[in-house]
Amino acid sequence: MPIYNAPTKDLQFVLHDLLKVSEQDIAGYDDLDRDFTGAVLEEAGKVATEVLHPLNVVGDKEGCVMENGVVRTPTGFKAAFAQMKQGGWTAMDCDPEYGGQGLPYVMNTAAQEPFVSANMAFNMYQGLTHGAYSAIHAHGSDEQKQKYLPKMVTCEWTGTMNLTEPHCGTDLGLMRTKAVPNDDGSYKISGQKIFISAGEHDMADNIIHLVLAKIQGGPEGIKGVSLFIVPKFLVNDDGSLGARNGVTCGKIEEKMGIHGNATCVMNYDQATGFLIGQAHKGMRAMFTMMNEARIGVGLQGYAQAESAYQNAVAYAKDRLQGRAVTGAENPDGPADPLIVHPDIRRNLMDQKSFVEGARAFTLWGAYLIDRAHRNDDKDAEGLISLLTPVIKGFQTDKGFEYATAAQQVYGGHGYIEEWGMSQYARDARIAMIYEGANGIQALDLVGRKLTQDGGKHVMAFFEMIKTFIKKNDGNEALKTGFLDPLKAASKDLQSAGMYFMQNGMKNPNNALSGSYDFMHMMGHVCLGLMWARMAKAAMDALEGGASDTDFYKTKIATGRYYMARQLPATSMHLARINTGADTVMALEAANF
């Protein structure tokens, strides 16, 4: 049985030592003092470890089952979901007008991490609902908000996102699902959607499907896509449930992982749907959900790696194999624990330095979203728009890589389902795919975000790094281990950007052939920046006489590892990028 302990102290470190949330001039942030966030995270951690984590393996083994159109979630999920609702965990950052607690997004994100680490498949039921809530909140009419949001805030009703169809995922312009206007202003929705997470289940009274469809006679392609609310049960004006709508689950997919979440084929057969926002502007509304969802998926990436890492450490301390090459460290035992061996440490340090860097990056992203939304800060909005594909793409690639690396520490036991390490790898794998496969994230980053607003945001990003380095120039403790490598990595990233500018004009393939490398490079630079800042924060805490010196010293040592051993990846990515499209595009399709 795998273990899980909520990293409350680490989350607190990011919120307070790094982001200094309670000092920020953002509406609602003054409530986020150390005691308050500590109490929330403590409680979230308790729910995660005691309620959700024990159901993780259960969910994987049992999966969801469909019988006569009814989908049954795994044993214990229903009761746990009731506990989540009751604890108000689904409503933390929702609008108080609809029953939410109105807490900042950064607080919600921090509290989500333990839930996702403990049981990713389970947490998706609430995660999807939150995304659907956000889209209706941002684009729905007042009437729609009044009708659906209060029950979605509490997760009495859950939500879904319906984009993909059998023949199209990324390219939604090819969509075939049709919407035919009724006389009363509603629409008849017909078509098939696939890969619908939480599409059907037994944990909520109603399911509010958000469905992309094309209104008959509208523009061709992506410009003719509209977004609709299609409730499983129609909702009467008094809020009570009415007739069963024409939407059914056709089947549940058998997947590599996240078995606890029902991934459904959804069939819409003249289902009644209600337009959200303007006709043919569905993509814009959908992106409200998507951007938030992408940060959430980036969190899944590192949160799964965190769980896997915790288990790998426990195993490495417990399992006796071989002797330290520098002399026995457990001389009275038959062998030393795995953790004495340099290559095991190399592996564990890779995992640890990534996870802690990614946690900081993700919460910084959440903070930027708060700054954008609560303070209407356009610079913050531009910056998080730039960083979102990196948080999603880089962190889920690395999250899977390190979940797999954690599995490796177990040797053969890592491959046996009984030990639970396979599940972390299998579950983490989906995060690289959904909410836009990582190749699409890279395309979004290089093809759109870099040049958005005339490249203003990426320049601000580089400026931010430069300013940080300059400001700490005299800090010798920070210089060699942190500032110098950050400077070098940032220079590599700038060179790559320069290469794109100079060579992408004459042939855009020169830029797009390097998009994936650029995304990874930028991920490293972001984590490098996070680590430099965290090291500074930890040094400040130590200088300020913080009592938990071990904790802060460990932070600095972990950061040093990242800067020394992970950041040099930027030079490899730059070398790849600098070769342009020539070798990438050389072959005729027939010769693959």
Add this chain to the structure above:
Amino acid sequence: MPIYNAPTKDLQFVLHDLLKVSEQDIAGYDDLDRDFTGAVLEEAGKVATEVLHPLNVVGDKEGCVMENGVVRTPTGFKAAFAQMKQGGWTAMDCDPEYGGQGLPYVMNTAAQEPFVSANMAFNMYQGLTHGAYSAIHAHGSDEQKQKYLPKMVTCEWTGTMNLTEPHCGTDLGLMRTKAVPNDDGSYKISGQKIFISAGEHDMADNIIHLVLAKIQGGPEGIKGVSLFIVPKFLVNDDGSLGARNGVTCGKIEEKMGIHGNATCVMNYDQATGFLIGQAHKGMRAMFTMMNEARIGVGLQGYAQAESAYQNAVAYAKDRLQGRAVTGAENPDGPADPLIVHPDIRRNLMDQKSFVEGARAFTLWGAYLIDRAHRNDDKDAEGLISLLTPVIKGFQTDKGFEYATAAQQVYGGHGYIEEWGMSQYARDARIAMIYEGANGIQALDLVGRKLTQDGGKHVMAFFEMIKTFIKKNDGNEALKTGFLDPLKAASKDLQSAGMYFMQNGMKNPNNALSGSYDFMHMMGHVCLGLMWARMAKAAMDALEGGASDTDFYKTKIATGRYYMARQLPATSMHLARINTGADTVMALEAANF
């Protein structure tokens, strides 16, 4: 349903254009003319595609089932195994004295690839038997050879390797399985072994277990380990089967993949065992199996990536999403196929250039083994001893990475079991673990192989690269794209070796902290060398007027990609290595 086509042409290219096997002065190689190897590979490919490949998904879905101690393999396995026996595929490179065909190992290895690509789990039954055959052949008495080998050559009886116990895998000195001498020279074996592939099944009349155990009263630790033959059914002197021996399957493990192979807990309860070779020299005998097995596992790595790649290409050509940024390439269709997009190509070229490079590397390794064994060439033996951990460790890491990358091309469909891409990733994952987890391969490489015989073999390896570069110095077509990058990568590798020498003395952790990076670095240099040689061979073929110009030009273009885009990884690995042990070993175990 996934596809698979045997890459006969590519195998032929490696055997003849690259290795020029029929020109080599090695006993038995004069038979290996192009027509002969072509006929063998054609037939092997046919068996792989028509018989084994259709059972791959079946094996994954059904798995092996144990009822009342009897293990049932998946539907169709038994008939397919009978076909493999009948076709003589299990006996290709075995000793004619025991019914083998006596073909070179390189021929056997080439023919194995399609079998492994088509159905890895299935092929393990025969693979393990071959390993057990080799150990008995090398270390058994004449009587033992006469008794067991003929039936193992035909796979009427299969074989297993029993090393791991619940509390020890890598550190076999901790082993608890005991051997107590009987009066007749045999032993009573008692203990439990785990992770025994093909430990029990219904496809053979007898199973010959090779079991490591400690003879009572022998030396402590690894020096007291001996190797025993423990047949499932004792074999009478006339070759007929006698009494059931005291060995039983306790359970079958549930694993992440290779479900078609029965991974067994084997219980030995005073089972009769027969010592192979000398008492307490079991590890040496076992390593005969292990070294061969490691090449075989390295082959599994790229062979799974090959299968996954073939499917990814087919999907990328078929699936319509988006438009080429340089203008529609399928203007009459609703969208262009995925393969027009640079990032899809980047992904496919990564896979293709790895697989083809690894194929060359593996067959070169098999050729070196032939040279060592058949010509008693000590230099070849030293070189393959050096390269074995690289073939195993590098190729299985990359094989899994690219099986996962191929899965990514499918988007959401890659995560659904129905499409079969998940199985390639799940199956490939084990190759990083068994036959010595890849961290152990790295340790073997840096801790033992680099310094073996005074570093003679690694110096010969560098010399070989240098000579090749020098010899082709005037070849402009080869210089920029191949020789220069090979030189740079080789220099990086030498620098890393130098770092180990200079810093490993004062602290061995400085070397061991970089062992994993060194293994990867060396893998890249080996594939770089293979690609430079393949490019040369392809250019020669074109100059010689070869008719299939597309094939050879594609080889050169694929090689260019590898040199430009994969080889720069060496600089990253060198940078990591050069930071030594400081950041790797910085933390107290308690602070992980």
